[in-house]
Amino acid sequence: MRKLVTSVLAGIGLTLACGTSVYAQEKSLTIFWAEWDPANYLQELGNEYEKETGVKITVETTPWPDFQTKAFTEFNAHGDAYDMVVGDSQWLGAGSTGGHYVDLTDFFNKHKVGDVMAPATVKYYAEYPGGSSKYWAIPLEGDAVGWSYRKDWFEDPKEKEAFKAKYGYDLDVPKDFKALRDIAEFFYRPDQKKYGIAIYTDNSYDAMAMGFENALFSYGGELGDYSTYKVDGFINSDKAVAALDAYKELYKFTPPGWAKAFFVEDNQAITENLAAMSMNYFAFFPSLINEASNPNAKNTGFFANPPGPNGDQFAALGGQGISIVSYSQKQDESIKFLEWFIKDETQKKWAALGGYTCSAAVLKSPEFQNATPYNKAFYETMFKVKDFWAVPEYAELLQQLNQRVYPYMIGGQGTAKETLDALAADWNATFKKYGRGQ
């Protein structure tokens, strides 16, 4: 018996000794992000940091559908598994008021981050509540929704002729939403297994909202007033109703089975020769110019979200800022990493690796804009973006939007006006429940 006790104690002692020695030797930071290419680029950037400072950076990832759930499960348990998290812009409210994010306002002012990064990225990725000058994240990956299209289909002389004969103007990159619709209709040929357009329709997280926002904002509509939380007369305005009808109209020209489509399906629409045009985040475009992942890479072009009937031109914002988790034991080390990250040369490296930098200087540089076929469209888009609500209860607002808009879009239930009136009522009730505005 004594022998057993001794050996067990020795074992525990040994484990502890090993554990602490490893801890003392290696400084390491863990960053949590979703599983996609930019996370791999960030890991490469982290490797550079390790070379310079000896601090090991590990970028841990999880598939997009689980990202929100997994991150907040860890936050709610006050776990210190992650030192930093590259969170969605909508999380700012929940992250800051829930005490999950470290307040970075002093860091922001000390390093003048507001001057380094493009204004829209600071506004949407870092500040909460809007206009408060309190900052919770450093803009890391700029992103917005843009479009890719099949240049070979568009430039085919026969198609051009047929299009001109049918619609009375030249087939080209769409100048507005009407042209977008016409071109989608023109290329919709189920008998040839060719379809007009690929859009976002998935109702499980924010896909449907992002897709609809593209139409809504360009039609001059708004989700609501972000400072007073008034939604009546905004989300159910005539402009918003017209925008929803326009977005539903596009659904008619999508490939079959397009009722649960998000970024994977929309890129497939181009790689599998399904659609003439496809909506997607800029972050997913690198794989479209890569011959290995897109056989049509040479024939793929890109354009920014077109303006609506009144000339308004906006796009839905994606992208993320990096925040320090307040339960992390290594906040000082994390601050050091962020200080390194916002340096100009680091931002240049980040852009060269494939990351979408938010640094205004790098964005404006000709070398960035000419680096890829879509960088110029990205630069233009990043100055006219708008985002979803960032309040802590954003997930309820998203769910309500999905619940109302999806049956109308996909199932054809009711009218656009009824749908948006009902959504306005849902949102009003939710804001009332949490005592906001009004």
Add this chain to the structure above:
Amino acid sequence: MATTMITTLDRSSRAAARGLSDISIRNLFIIPTVLFLIVFNIFPLIYSLGYSFTDFRASTNASANFVGLQNYRDLLNDPYVWSNFAITAKYVIISVAGQLLVGFGVAMLLNRDIPLKGLLTTLLLLPMMLSMAVVGLFWKLLYDPSFGIINYALGLGTFEWLSDPKMALYAVALTDIWMWSPFVMLLSLAGLSAVPKHLYEAAAIDRAGPFYTFFRITLPLVAPILMIAVIFRTMEAFKTFDLAYILTTQPTAELISIRLYKMAFQEWQTGRSCALAYIVLIMVLAITNIYVKYLNKVKER
């Protein structure tokens, strides 16, 4: 004799030699299990009952306020939740009835002397040995309108199984039937082989027709074991989550467990989702109780 053998300890055993009584041995085995159940089942159950009367949100630091029956009132007045329940009921009926028909039918076919019967039975059991998530992913590919093998085999063109609001729930139920019919088949086979052969001989001597034999001999004798299959499958179908979650996002196929998941882990309405979980629990308990009552009645006959 047999019972005393089990309950008292053999005096010559090592345990008895160490001075352990049979009661302490029993406790040694049972107490850890009971503790485990209390810590991981009973305690969270009671704790969540407490939360269901509050507006607690796990994602914020705000303290939970007692709101009485507000959550239950809101939920039972929410037309979306009711439609989720209606969808779930429809799904349970379709999938359990389908499994019963297919499972019992196959069992009848197998309940005779045929070559390779053992191998055949084992192969038929394979679907229920797969993971639900894997089945969901496979069937999503099978149902695909562009390259799915189901449309190709049936010549349906680009029929949209999972994107069609009217079809989606049936498609999920069909997958569930494919997966769980073998379970019903297995139980039915056990029941069928237990029917005494002399009853069939007597029926044959009396020149009873096959329908008469089936409805008066086979079915009544297999009924109790079929009821057990129905109870298990109803409870499971009521709780279906992974299969439906992976296959489709159609609101017309949103089962109550998916609604519950979204409420709890996407919207973080912890208090309200606890209340919904309790409503579901009470419903499952009630349905199961009705079945058990009926089962006892069937057994008495």
